[in-house]
Amino acid sequence: MKIRLNSNQQVVDTVxxxxxxxxxxxxxxxxxTEEFKCxxxxxxxxxxxxDFEGYCHCMLYYKEK
Ligand code: SF4
Known part of the structure; x- marks a missing residue:
């Protein structure tokens, strides 16, 4: 399992x-609220x-299995 930033730098900068x-x-x-603190x-x-692989809601992070 690995968490990485989106490889699209523009998305990372915007978020x-x-x-x-x-x-x-x-x-x-x-x-x-606390629930929505990054x-x-x-x-x-x-x-x-x-079983989850994919981006967080904002697409800042990507989780690889
Ligand atoms: S969706 Fe992504 S950027 Fe937004 S709070 Fe969750 S982890 Fe952080």
């Missing part, structure tokens, strides 16, 4: 700029799931 603006909350969501709960659960 990181969004995270800076929100103070670390997921820039792709409106809620500003890495958000959804992605942490996807990391734990041995």
């Amino acid at each position: 990181k700029a969004g995270l800076e603006k929100t103070g670390g909350y997921c820039p792709c969501r409106r809620e500003r 890495m958000c709960k959804e992605f942490r659960e996807q990391i734990k799931d041995p």
Whole structure:
């Protein structure tokens, strides 16, 4: 299992700029709760799931099996 950044640097820069603006909350969501602090709960659960391979919701990270 490996977590890596999206290989598209433009996506990484855009999402990181969004995270800076929100103070670390997921820039792709409106809620500003603990659940949506990067890495958000959804992605942490996807990391734990041995069958999941793919991007987080914002496409900042990619999980390889
Ligand atoms: S892990 Fe991805 S989807 Fe989750 S908060 Fe961070 S950038 Fe957004």
